[in-house]
Amino acid sequence: MNPITGTPAAVTATRPETAPPAPTRAETPQPVLELRGAAARVGGRTLWSGVDLTVRAGEFVAVLGPNGVGKSTMVKVLLGVLPAAAGEVRVLGGQPGQSAGARIGYLPQRRSFDPSLRIRGLDVVRLGLDGDRWGVPLPFGAARRRDRERVAEAVDLVGAGAYAHRPIGQCSGGEQQRLLIAQALVRRPEVLLLDEPLDSLDLPNQSAVAALIGRICHQQGVAVVMVAHDVNPILHHLDRVVYLAEGGAVAGTPAEVITSETLTRLYRSPVEVLRTADGRLVVVGQPEAPSTHGGHHAAV
């Protein structure tokens, strides 16, 4: 039995005070994330361009596409780590990276800790809460108790309680991934940018974590942008998908975008979307990494 699926009560209890209540946020007309004709350029090469995307509070958006197409780059643009090469990008009503860091939960792609790193998972989660503050945490006081409760709550939420006290270097890849999801959640962010969070989780855990993120998104009004290489575990939680391709992109509901016609047009090569009996989508013929398309490398 997975601990995640069994804790809906904990989910609703997670944002009692600090964050603005979800209903008012859902009513705000202003989108949380907005891209208008955005393009990304890395090393002199344009990865994608003309991306239009609006994400409001409580919406769950997946970013899909083949390896190397620039999905992680899109997350970096939203974080403000990398400037957009063209177009307009707005995050939480401001420029990306402008003092919004504290309101964004970020999970980078595929991290693993050195096996010899002797720092507990709890401490790594805790860094997500107050790691940007100067000084050392005081070993006493009400603030410390409150911080510890927040950390314990985030750890419980992802069901990592059994191994959060172990040095994180000794945790398995999937265990580390859950602790890092807890780290992204611990500040009760308004936006979650998750880069392949289901990576290194087994199938039951993939659907459990997907359900957890879906619940946080829809119940607490958090805007979620999740990079994924397989849409199936998150398909029935999704509001929108963005499919990136070399040069272009399409955004829309999964039913609109993940079809043979749309993807064939996007990739300019025959792509077939099949639906299995149990409702899973299989995309056949999607191009692999852009490096297989020699013509575009002339520009590098």
Next chain:
Amino acid sequence: MTELAVSAWGQPFFHNAVLAGTFIALAAGLVGYFLVLRAQIFTGDALSHVAFTGAMAALAGGYDLRLGLFVGCVAAGLLLAGIGRSGRADDVVIGSAFAWILGLGSFFLTLYTTSRSGAMGGAGTTVLFGSIFGLSTGQTLVAVLVAVAISAVVLLIARPLLFATVDESVAAARGVPVRVLGFGFLALVGACAGEATQAVGSLLLLGLLAAPAGAAIRLTDRPFRALALSGGLAVAELWAGLAASALIPSLPPSFAIMAAATAVYGATFLIRPQRAPLGTASPAAG
């Protein structure tokens, strides 16, 4: 023999050594923890070469030895930070460069000893092995002030530096100035190397930076507890070394301090096995 030892306790040079040594060790322990955590011990080793050369260059040029120590170490720390981030010079390049710097140090030493009378001929040994029993009151005061400043800065940047060390990309996304911290920390390591050279000498400096921190990391897996423990162990080991060398005058203080540090580090292997068996979560939470 015992009379000598008893008299050492009351001597001003011993008081100066305890006072300066306490704060130097505290700074080395705190800086050392992050040095070990960031896997930059090699940098500490490189700085010990620079410490020697910088001091010798200052002496040969007629300046205060400590000026050369600090300028050399901080500059080398910043240089290494620059190399490490962008160019990623390989170990062979760094290794040969620093061997060459050490050779330069011996050149300055020869220059210095031949240009001056033999009165200060022991300067090379002083820098290599430290001269904690030879600190004047003025030198002690400077050493204490610098060490207190280093410790204060380490404590100030401890949490963001830990974040940047453990989880660089998330820290950067959260607005932690990861690069500036990396540079600042190596400058701090340079200053600390200059300090610690006065206590234990450039040859043994690495021990004071690495051994207490290594022991602390083995003893606890809570970062801030380990930081405090590293500083505390360094101070305790320095006291033990000074006491031992006061009681047994044939023991040089640098050797006694390093012996204490090594003994404590070795003892941690007895206290706790290398790898805690999986599944033994410590019962004390949070």
